[in-house]
Amino acid sequence: MQELSHWINGKHVKGSSGRFADVFNPATGEVQARVPLASKAELDAAVADAARAQVKWGATNPQRRARVMMAFVQLLNRDMDKLAEALSREHGKTIPDAKGDIQRGLEVIEYCIGAPQLLKGEFTDSAGPGIDMYSMRQPLGVAAGITPFNFPAMIPLWKMGPALACGNAFILKPSERDPSVPLMLAELMQEAGLPDGVLQVVNGDKEAVDAILDNPTIAAIGFVGSTPIAEYIYGRGCSNGKRVQCFGGAKNHMIIMPDADLDLAADALVGAGYGAAGERCMAISVAVPVGEETANALIAKLIPRIEKLKVGPYTAGNDIDYGPVVTAAAKANILRLVETGIAQGAELVVDGRNFALQGYENGYFIGPHLFDHVTTDMDIYRKEIFGPVLSCVRAKTYEEAIGYAMDHEYGNGTAIFTRDGDTARDFAHRINVGMIGINVPIPVPLAYHTFGGWKKSGFGDLNQHGPDSFRFYTRTKTITSRWPSGIKEGASLNFKPME
Numbered sequence: 189m190q191e192l193s194h195w196i197n198g199k200h201v202k203g204s205s206g207r208f209a210d211v212f213n214p215a216t217g218e219v220q221a222r223v224p225l226a227s228k229a230e231l232d233a234a235v236a237d238a239a240r241a242q243v244k245w246g247a248t249n250p251q252r253r254a255r256v257m258m259a260f261v262q263l264l265n266r267d268m269d270k271l272a273e274a275l276s277r278e279h280g281k282t283i284p285d286a287k288g289d290i291q292r293g294l295e296v297i298e299y300c301i302g303a304p305q306l307l308k309g310e311f312t313d314s315a316g317p318g319i320d321m322y323s324m325r326q327p328l329g330v331a332a333g334i335t336p337f338n339f340p341a342m343i344p345l346w347k348m349g350p351a352l353a354c355g356n357a358f359i360l361k362p363s364e365r366d367p368s369v370p371l372m373l374a375e376l377m378q379e380a381g382l383p384d385g386v387l388q389v390v391n392g393d394k395e396a397v398d399a400i401l402d403n404p405t406i407a408a409i410g411f412v413g414s415t416p417i418a419e420y421i422y423g424r425g426c427s428n429g430k431r432v433q434c435f436g437g438a439k440n441h442m443i444i445m446p447d448a449d450l451d452l453a454a455d456a457l458v459g460a461g462y463g464a465a466g467e468r469c470m471a472i473s474v475a476v477p478v479g480e481e482t483a484n485a486l487i488a489k490l491i492p493r494i495e496k497l498k499v500g501p502y503t504a505g506n507d508i509d510y511g512p513v514v515t516a517a518a519k520a521n522i523l524r525l526v527e528t529g530i531a532q533g534a535e536l537v538v539d540g541r542n543f544a545l546q547g548y549e550n551g552y553f554i555g556p557h558l559f560d561h562v563t564t565d566m567d568i569y570r571k572e573i574f575g576p577v578l579s580c581v582r583a584k585t586y587e588e589a590i591g592y593a594m595d596h597e598y599g600n601g602t603a604i605f606t607r608d609g610d611t612a613r614d615f616a617h618r619i620n621v622g623m624i625g626i627n628v629p630i631p632v633p634l635a636y637h638t639f640g641g642w643k644k645s646g647f648g649d650l651n652q653h654g655p656d657s658f659r660f661y662t663r664t665k666t667i668t669s670r671w672p673s674g675i676k677e678g679a680s681l682n683f684k685p686m687e
């Protein structure tokens with residue numbers, strides 16, 4: 189069995205804590221590797237080395253740092269197939285979906301090539317007599333990222349790209365479920381020209397995370413994962429004086445108006461509800477058709493589409509719609525929630541409980557589920573299921589439908605399907621959710637915009653990627669400057685406005 193490592197100072201380094209976690213192949217249920225779980229001492233040593241390496245990297249001009257990003261993009265494209273295979277083997281998603289995972293991260297690296305432009309400060313000539321005022325954005329020092337299992341390429345890239353392009357050193361603590369791709373990304377960064385020590389990959393679990401939260405050298409933490417952990421990291425990180433942004437769970441609603449193109453809406457729901465086995469923070473997990481007629485027609489269109497979905501291992505090729513969920517525990521939790529849905533009175537119109545795949549009996553596959561007549565008091569509505577389970581909540585009016593999305597504790601993404609511009613505009617304006625789709629089911633913003641949810645889906649005030657990421661990974665310094673020739677008065681003790 190393969191023993192994975194940490195990536196420290198440009199080399200693979202074995203774990204020394206003696207603790208490991210199993211890394212499964214979710215399609216077969218076999219343990220394919222074990223990953224070391226770092227101790228506090230291992231984490232602290234990696235941070236100390238990173239802090240030393242950062243000094244030179246932070247002083248490297250932004251254009252040279254951007255060239256590393258440029259070379260890295262080429263290497264990601266060169267190794268796309270290899271990365272996708274490693275990703276699918278540990279995560280379970282299909283190869284085309286794994287390539288999308290890498291591609292959406294790669295696009296943020298492309299954005300980071302703009303670092304020289306993005307890091308430019310502001311300048312005011314003659315803010316007062318003989319006085320110039322300007323600002324500069326400086327790196328924070330050492331930043332850390334703690335990332336989830338469901339996008340093992342994209343989210344580490346969203347974090348490391350801007351952090352490094354801004355001149356920071358970066359400690360990545362990837363998910364212990366699928367750590368191979370993050371390690372491969374670190375190797376490629378080295379090949380692209382990143383100096384050793386500037387990017388450290390420290391594998392681990394809560395012990396490594398707590399060491400990050402308490403390490404005094406780490407100035408900023410970016411987290412993506414479930415909401416309880418996001419809240420914990422935000423609270424402890426902030427109380428230790430760090431800059432923290434945390435992105436949590438989701439329950440994304442899609443409203444289907446009576447004037448929507450129902451075929452378009454049904455196709456969108458199937459893709460957004462079941463793609464990646466529902467393990468996406470931007471998955472649609474609640475469909476809200478407005479009016480009984482819309483609901484009946486939508487359900488009639490959904491059932492045959494869902495029943496046609498092909499579930500299988502990524503090795504079966506491009507034919508497969510989605511793969512297994514990530515672990516046996518995830519599978520058990522999803523099936524338990526399905527049982528609560530039935531017990532609490534929802535109507536299970538597509539039942540995926542008894543799905544079985546010959547030759548893959550030990551894999552973590554779950555057939556697609558569709559619940560109708562779901563109500564807001566049910567567990568399947570209130571909780572994030574993170575599996576191939578779509579719930580339909582019927583609304584009588586648009587106001588009732590928008591109210592469901594507004595009242596839910598999560599606020600990551602939401603969508604409306606309609607042909608009416610006024611309704612779409614009103615929806616986009618009023619809704620208290622971070623990312624909105626209008627006839628677009630998964631409105632993940634592109635690299636040069638920012639990504640972030642509201643309410644219990646996001647903690648902190650700056651989003652991921654786009655201009656916010658360059659603000660998050662730098663601090664602003666503002667300089668007021670006057671040269672001696674301009675000083676013509678004696679001392680003044682008053683707090684003076686600029687003249």
Ligand code: NAD
Nearest residue numbers: 335336337362363393394397413414417435436437438469
């Ligand atoms: P998770 O919260 O279990 O793990 C995320 C990270 O936190 C991992 O690196 C893990 O090692 C660490 N962690 C886990 N338990 C911990 C603990 N008790 N103390 C300290 N650290 C701990 O999340 P996951 O299962 O890997 O990912 C799925 C979740 O992530 C879903 O809730 C999903 O919605 C969310 N997610 C959100 C976004 C977003 O941008 N909002 C994007 C992707 C995933």
